[in-house]
Amino acid sequence: MCGIVGAVGHKQCSLVLLDALKRLEYRGYDSSGISTINKGAIALKRAVGKIVNLDAALTESPLEGDIGIGHTRWATHGGVSEANAHPHVASNRVSIVHNGIIENHREIQQRLESAGHHFSSDTDSEVLAHLFVEAFDSGMEPAIATQQVLAEIEGAYAFALMAIDYPEMLIVARNASPLALGIGDHACYIGSDAIALSHLTRKVVYLEDHDYALVRADGVSVYQADGALVDRKAMIVAASPGLVDKGGYRHYMEKEIHEQPDAIGHSLAAMTDENGHLTAQMPDDALRAIDGVVMLAAGTSHYATQVARYWVESLARVPVACELASEYHYRQPATKPFNTAIAISQSGESLDTLMAMRYAAKCGMNTIGLVNVPNSSIAREADTVLPTRAGPEIGVASTKAFTAQLTVLLCFAVALARAKGHIDNSQASSIHAKIQALPGLVGKALGLFDVIRPVAHQLSSVRSALYLGRGALYPLALEGALKLKELSYIHAEGFASGEMKHGPIALIEDDMPVVALLTADHLMGKASNNLREASARGAKIILISDAKVAKEVDYATSVIAVPTIDPLLAPILLAVPVQILAYLTAVEKGTDVDQPRNLAKSVTVE
Numbered sequence: 001m002c003g004i005v006g007a008v009g010h011k012q013c014s015l016v017l018l019d020a021l022k023r024l025e026y027r028g029y030d031s032s033g034i035s036t037i038n039k040g041a042i043a044l045k046r047a048v049g050k051i052v053n054l055d056a057a058l059t060e061s062p063l064e065g066d067i068g069i070g071h072t073r074w075a076t077h078g079g080v081s082e083a084n085a086h087p088h089v090a091s092n093r094v095s096i097v098h099n100g101i102i103e104n105h106r107e108i109q110q111r112l113e114s115a116g117h118h119f120s121s122d123t124d125s126e127v128l129a130h131l132f133v134e135a136f137d138s139g140m141e142p143a144i145a146t147q148q149v150l151a152e153i154e155g156a157y158a159f160a161l162m163a164i165d166y167p168e169m170l171i172v173a174r175n176a177s178p179l180a181l182g183i184g185d186h187a188c189y190i191g192s193d194a195i196a197l198s199h200l201t202r203k204v205v206y207l208e209d210h211d212y213a214l215v216r217a218d219g220v221s222v223y224q225a226d227g228a229l230v231d232r233k234a235m236i237v238a239a240s241p242g243l244v245d246k247g248g249y250r251h252y253m254e255k256e257i258h259e260q261p262d263a264i265g266h267s268l269a270a271m272t273d274e275n276g277h278l279t280a281q282m283p284d285d286a287l288r289a290i291d292g293v294v295m296l297a298a299g300t301s302h303y304a305t306q307v308a309r310y311w312v313e314s315l316a317r318v319p320v321a322c323e324l325a326s327e328y329h330y331r332q333p334a335t336k337p338f339n340t341a342i343a344i345s346q347s348g349e350s351l352d353t354l355m356a357m358r359y360a361a362k363c364g365m366n367t368i369g370l371v372n373v374p375n376s377s378i379a380r381e382a383d384t385v386l387p388t389r390a391g392p393e394i395g396v397a398s399t400k401a402f403t404a405q406l407t408v409l410l411c412f413a414v415a416l417a418r419a420k421g422h423i424d425n426s427q428a429s430s431i432h433a434k435i436q437a438l439p440g441l442v443g444k445a446l447g448l449f450d451v452i453r454p455v456a457h458q459l460s461s462v463r464s465a466l467y468l469g470r471g472a473l474y475p476l477a478l479e480g481a482l483k484l485k486e487l488s489y490i491h492a493e494g495f496a497s498g499e500m501k502h503g504p505i506a507l508i509e510d511d512m513p514v515v516a517l518l519t520a521d522h523l524m525g526k527a528s529n530n531l532r533e534a535s536a537r538g539a540k541i542i543l544i545s546d547a548k549v550a551k552e553v554d555y556a557t558s559v560i561a562v563p564t565i566d567p568l569l570a571p572i573l574l575a576v577p578v579q580i581l582a583y584l585t586a587v588e589k590g591t592d593v594d595q596p597r598n599l600a601k602s603v604t605v606e
């Protein structure tokens with residue numbers, strides 16, 4: 001969370017910094033700010049709210065200067081206010097932007113305050129600016145000062161700093177929060193990711209944990225924690241559209257829902273080898289050696305793992321544990337049955353997932369990173385990368401990345417099952433053919449907007465809703481409830497429909513909406529009975545199923561039917577109407593669909 005940018009050597013850099021911040025707005029959008037050094041003084045502009053507000057403030061009075069830093073915030077410490085917006089300036093000499101959490105900031109602030117430093121925000125970040133003032137005051141050069149500051153702070157950070165005493169350089173450092181350095185022809189840049197810099201340069205150096213660097217217009221010097229200079233190779237990152245537009249759609253989310261046929265098709269292509277067979281991007285011997293998989297993820301990506309567990313266990317007979325990344329490594333898990341960890345993350349930057357993957361690696365597991373962003377931290381640290389090719393996902397609520405993750409995970413399950421001899425080539429080819437048909441079926445499901453609109457209209461006026469599913473549709477029920485609550489702020493819960501009778505059925509009262517996910521699998525009869533039990537107690541059943549199943553259901557108040565589909569693939573296809581329902585409900589309610597309150601796209605704090 002939080003996006004940081006910087007430039008040195010670029011004339012009137014505040015304009016390119018503003019552009020770069022717009023590309024990072026997905027990381028947080030509580031407040032933003034830019035500072036430059038102009039005529040020997042720090043110039044500063046900050047604004048509460050979205051970056052358009054900063055844009056307006058800069059248009060009114062632009063900032064001059066060819067060195068600057070910028071920030072878009074997702075508040076951790078200190079409320080949303082201009083005083084807490086970054087950059088933070090200490091003693092009119094040092095200006096800093098920070099992403100992460102300085103865990104020992106209280107002790108440091110107390111020490112500095114008793115030494116006479118005056119703080120002007122409630123943030124943890126401001127201590128960084130004061131620590132640098134203190135280090136410079138004691139006569140330290142930038143590299144030594146940085147080493148000293150890093151030795152004192154604890155926590156996750158990526159920061160960039162400018163100092164009046166050193167107006168030709170940015171000082172940057174990272175630990176567990178991403179940071180990319182962009183090398184231009186006559187200027188250098190920094191950004192929380194390469195997308196932020198894609199309008200400036202494609203030549204990028206990624207810092208590793210505990211690295212720090214001095215960034216000047218003519219190049220960068222990178223140091224390791226012990227102070228030794230280190231050669232971190234520059235790479236040319238793929239051309240990125242950077243500031244992706246909405247392509248005529250009203251919201252990024254609507255556009256991204258419509259991009260799912262491509263996202264699935266391209267992800268499938270990435271999991272297909274040169275002979276046209278499904279591959280897991282590793283040799284059969286390595287696949288045969290997999291005897292247990294722990295899947296690590298957060299939020300929607302976690303629900304993708306829960307669906308995948310059904311596929312990997314039923315097809316490949318390999319035990320799977322789906323772990324919430326934020327819990328996993330803190331509970332000292334027994335890891336013995338698992339020799340492989342898959343970290344699943346759209347951004348590849350979720351700190352919880354990265355930390356959980358690192359723990360798994362430390363326990364000796366082989367790590368696989370399933371990510372949508374190439375060169376992300378998880379991609380760079382995993383032993384093997386399984387890419388989803390969904391393209392940049394800008395809407396904060398994940399849609400196309402989720403169905404792309406499911407597609408890749410199903411391909412992985414099939415490749416694993418075939419390598420282990422649990423299915424033969426013809427069974428693998430038959431599932432492959434069904435996955436190949438998915439983009440077309442998803443395309444048809446996209447025609448459901450008009451069917452779903454009146455259902456969303458009714459849903460938009462309720463206070464609470466339930467989502468029910470059984471088998472591999474249970475995680476999709478959880479995902480549906482998450483989508484509804486995060487987008488429309490309606491309270492929603494997902495349950496395994498067989499669990500209702502063990503407690504949650506007490507919630508059912510007249511007219512309570514229950515979104516029922518149903519497919520023609522071996523559990524359909526039992527799942528239908530569970531839904532009838534809810535209907536008998538007054539629930540309004542909104543059925544989401546395929547056309548064939550829909551014909552057999554006589555207890556639904558509303559029916560949303562996708563084309564008939566093999567139950568194995570139903571979680572992928574049914575995800576589409578689930579997303580459309582949440583999207584249209586939020587549109588009805590008039591909430592901020594692409595940037596829901598309190599959220600950020602890339603969650604780089606624990």
Ligand code: F6R
Binds near residue numbers: 396
């Ligand atoms: C919800 C959503 C989040 C993310 C979660 C993990 O719509 O998008 O729950 O799925 O924050 O993010 P990644 O996949 O980037 O690790």
